[in-house]
Amino acid sequence: MPRSSKNQKTQLWHPRLWPSWAIVFVLYMLSFLPMSSKQRLGQRLGRFLNCKLKSRARVADRNLEICLPELDEEARKQLVQDNFIACTRGFLESAHAWWRDVTPYCEAAEVHGLEHLKEAQSKGAGVLLIGGHYSIFDFALPLVACHLKKPGYVYRPNNNPVIDRMIENGRRRHFGIRPFTKRGLRPMVSFLKKGGEVWFACDQDFGKKTELFVPFFGVETGCIASPSYIAKVSGASVLCVSHLRMPDGGYRVVFSPIQEGFGADKHKDTQVWNRYIEDTVREQPDQYLWLHKRFKSRPEGAGRIY
Secondary structure, eight states: OOOOHHHHHHHHTOGGGHHHHHHHHHHHHHTTSOHHHHHHHHHHHHHHHHHHOHHHHHHHHHHHHHHOTTSOHHHHHHHHHHHHHHHHHHHHHHHHHHHSOOHHHHHHSEEEOHHHHHHHHHTSSOEEEEEOOBTTGGGHHHHHHTTOSSEEEEEOOOSSHHHHHHHHHHHHTSTTOEEEETTOHHHHHHHHHTTOEEEEEOOSOOGGGOOEEEEETTEEEEEOOHHHHHHHHHOOEEEEEEEEEOTTSOEEEEEOOOOTTTTSOHHHHHHHHHHHHHHHHHHSGGGBOTTSOTTOSOOTTOOOOO
16 A cells, blocks of 8 residues: 555655655755856865775776777776766756756757757657766756656666655756656656657666667667557657767757657667667767666576676
8 A cells, every 4th residue: 555645754754764864955955056157066076086086986887888898998997987077067067957056058058950849749649769878967868858748758767766856856847847657667658649748768787687688889689669669659740859968068969860660660769779879978978877787687598797
């Protein structure tokens, strides 16, 4: 049976979660910093974390070693540090999106391919936007959602209820965006059929839920086929979308052309969105979540990467 609201409130204030509330308070206070200060702090913290989080730095280095073999050891080392900086800045940008006004950034962001989005919207059968885990994280949601008429997004609930509350409340305060869990595909399909638009970043390792393997930077990579299923049963138009922090400090959102025939062949579909993410990452290689064990799941007979 579902917990009552009273029990949920009691759980949130359980003493074991007080440290989590302290983290929320610190992030809330940091959100008041000017964005320029967040960027400088992110650079310093990123360098610090690169030195302290050795295991995560090794994951990023290994990912880069197999995905960008043309880089020598020194270049990889620098890119790992740059990635820590980019992701730390992204975390602080996310805190800004959770509590502060993002309107100026939505208005100033460089946007490409808006005509493709409008074409998809005109079809009236919903739009599935396949994204990736680039370093601006939750700051990307309002940058994308401000161009949507009926926005939604897919998420995985955080195991910590206090942190989950912080993140999801922060996400849902923008443009009436509607959440869908990865386990609840039926409500999402219904939403799309009614003209909804859903952002879905499906580029992580899902362990036992892995359904197929396709090349990503030349590495056979475990993926799920949910995007193909969603597109097939909902009839939604499918676009790929990227959202990056550019070297000049600005932000750029790119909508791809409509992916015709998406949903007919899950293997081909998965190759399409992986290729789009790879092309985007090659342009700004520090902006991807290299800290994630993307290649933990392996095809039968293949050796371990980590």
